[in-house]
Amino acid sequence: MTAQKHLPAVLSRTGAVSALTIAAVGGSLLLPGGTSEAHAASAHATKALDIAASKRGAPYKYGATGPSRFDCSGLTLYSYKKAGKSLPRTAQQQYNRTRHISASERKAGDLVFFHSGQYVYHVGIYAGENKIWHSPKTGSVVKLDKIWSRSVWYGRVN
Secondary structure, eight states, rough: OOHHHHHHHHHHHHHHHHHHHHHHHSOOOOOOOOHHHHHHHHHHHHHHHHHHTTTOOBBBBOOSSSSOOOOOOOOHHHHHTTTOOOOSSSSSHHHHHHHHEEEGGTTTTTTTEEEEEEEEEEEEEEEEEEEEEEEEEEOOSSSSOOOOOOOEEEEOOO
């Protein structure tokens, strides 16, 4: 049996304080009406992804942070701000602020950072299936593209 099936019995025998201790040591405990940190983070990421997608076709403009024109980090900043999370202005600063994760851990809504050596030069929002929403360059628009490089890092907004 799973720990979740045993939880009511554990609560009745050990009391809520002990159950909280058990949760802190061995897992998470969701109280009625509560949300886990992971669920809250994924909700923000999903909302940010939806906001970025809603900006499809918005023109690129260097230094722009929306609501109708964006550069790459301006789109991620805008999308996460509307989702209730703050990010710094530039792609490098955003990379420095996120929790770094591996490609195997990435989920829709995580940030994808393109780099040359240690220098981050571009950012987009992971959409799944090896694609990102981003605002690529002058003369282009916000769009969904395949990740075109192996020189990428991933970050999760906390």
